[in-house]
Amino acid sequence: MGTIVANNYILGFLLTLTLSSCIKEEIDKCPDFGKYPVSFFDEDTSFTKMNQNVLLYVLRNRDTLHIKSLEYIITAGERELRSEGKFRLYPDLYSFKAIKSQNKMQLDDNHVKLKNGEAYTYASFIGKVSKSPDNKFGIRFGLFNSLIRVVCTLDVSDNSLFEITKVEISSPDDTSILLDIESGKCNYAQEVTDYYDSCTLENEPSVFYYYCVPIVRSRYIVFKISIKEHVSEKRNTLYSRAFLKTDIEQGKIYDFHFNVTPWSVIYKTTTILDWTTFIYNQILRLN
Numbered sequence: 001m002g003t004i005v006a007n008n009y010i011l012g013f014l015l016t017l018t019l020s021s022c023i024k025e026e027i028d029k030c031p032d033f034g035k036y037p038v039s040f041f042d043e044d045t046s047f048t049k050m051n052q053n054v055l056l057y058v059l060r061n062r063d064t065l066h067i068k069s070l071e072y073i074i075t076a077g078e079r080e081l082r083s084e085g086k087f088r089l090y091p092d093l094y095s096f097k098a099i100k101s102q103n104k105m106q107l108d109d110n111h112v113k114l115k116n117g118e119a120y121t122y123a124s125f126i127g128k129v130s131k132s133p134d135n136k137f138g139i140r141f142g143l144f145n146s147l148i149r150v151v152c153t154l155d156v157s158d159n160s161l162f163e164i165t166k167v168e169i170s171s172p173d174d175t176s177i178l179l180d181i182e183s184g185k186c187n188y189a190q191e192v193t194d195y196y197d198s199c200t201l202e203n204e205p206s207v208f209y210y211y212c213v214p215i216v217r218s219r220y221i222v223f224k225i226s227i228k229e230h231v232s233e234k235r236n237t238l239y240s241r242a243f244l245k246t247d248i249e250q251g252k253i254y255d256f257h258f259n260v261t262p263w264s265v266i267y268k269t270t271t272i273l274d275w276t277t278f279i280y281n282q283i284l285r286l287n
Contacts, residue, residue, distance in 0.1 A: 035088035036135055040081040042074055042100075043138040051076050054100045055107055057181045061093040061126055069107055074100070081139075089129045097181050098123045100141050111178040114186060116171050116212045117197055120144040124184050143275040144179065145186075146214050147253045150199055150223060152206040153268075155261045162262045165235075166226040167208040168196035172248075177213040186250060188214040196224055206260075215248040223256070225265050238265040253278050 040056070054072040059065065067089070072081035099105065100121045105112050114120060121141035129135045150167050172189035179186045192215065199208035215221075222241045228234070242256055253273040259266045 035090050036129060036131060037133060038087050038089050038129055038135045038137070040072070040098075040137050040139055042079045042081065043140040045079070048074075049076055050102050052100050052102055053104050054081055054098055055105050055112065055181070056081075057097040057107070057110070058089070059095040059097070059182070061095045064095070067094070089135075091129050091131050093126060093128050095126050096124070096137070096139075097184065098139055098141070099144060099179065099181060107181065110181055112181060114145055114174060114177045114179055114213050116174045117210070118145075119147075119211045120179070122179075122184055143251050143253070143279075144184075146212055146248045146250060147278075148199075148210045148212060148221075148248070149202070149253065149255045150208045150210070150225075151255050151257045152208075152225070152260045152265075153258065154206055155259055160262050161230040162227050163230065164206060164208075164225060164260065165228050167199040168224040168226075169199055169210050169212075170220075170222040170224075171195050171197040172212055172215045174213045186214065188216045188247065188250075190216055192219045192221055196222075212248070214250045215244065217244045217247045219244050221256075223258070223265070223267075225258070225260060227260070227262060229262055234262075236262060238263075240265045240267045242267050242270065251275055 042052075052074040054074060056070045056072060058067040058069070060067055068087075070083060070087060072083050074081055099112060100123075101118055103115075103118055120143075122144035123139045123141045125137070125139070127135075127137045148169065150169070152164055152167075154162070154164075156162075170192050173191045173193050174189060177187055177189060197210060197212075199210040201207075202209055220241045220243055222239060225238045225240070227236050227238065238260070240258060248254060251274075253275065255271045255273065257268040257270070259268060
């Protein structure tokens with residue numbers, strides 16, 4: 001009987017000691033005491049066919065103290081952001097910064113290296129974590145880098161039937177382009193290289209797209225268009241170029257319009273779209 005009482009006393013003492021440590025918020029002993037679960041979902045309802053990676057950067061809103069950086073995955077066909085463990089925060093107002101891409105990203109001193117040919121979308125929002133078992137926040141991402149679309153009008157006035165088999169573009173120099181995840185800004189490419197990147201075919205057979213880093217004005221972009229004639233199966237490679245009178249800005253979509261025949265490609269004009277109009281009119285969805 002005495003042994004049982006002694007054991008109960010010891011257990012009670014240890015429990016009291018542990019609770020006391022937690023009440024005093026000794027974080028090393030009770031790291032999650034006083035914190036509440038926080039989860040996220042993508043507000044975009046167009047489910048992608050590929051998994052997406054998300055980097056989340058969390059700041060306390062009142063003093064911009066960096067709290068934590070986390071990695072999430074959005075599984076193809078889903079909207080929930082998933083990670084290996086549960087994320088918890090103390091009740092407070094927080095600033096959340098998030099960047100999403102199909103490929104895995106690395107955060108280095110608050111910066112993420114950007115690459116041509118990849119779509120990056122970004123979100124920045126403030127959320128209040130309360131004493132609730134389900135603090136859930138929706139994230140509305142917007143285009144972070146730039147999107148170039150090559151819109152071709154096929155000239156068949158001479159009854160020559162042909163198709164565009166490939167479109168390539170001279171790529172901007174992305175060797176030192178960095179996203180500052182706190183500010184949501186990045187530096188611009190100063191030069192366009194002699195290397196050609198392939199564009200991706202959109203839903204329409206004569207529209208191709210290419211994600212790239214932003215580019216400063218007063219540069220030439222060269223377009224390389226490969227065609228094939230249906231009857232003769234003759235192939236040809238055509239070139240055209242466009243002079244940038246303005247920057248290719250971060251977060252914007254640029255449509256370069258061309259007239260194409262089996263023997264020539266002529267640049268006509270450029271139109272600029274904002275991301276909200278573009279994506280919600282369902283012109284194109286991220287792959």
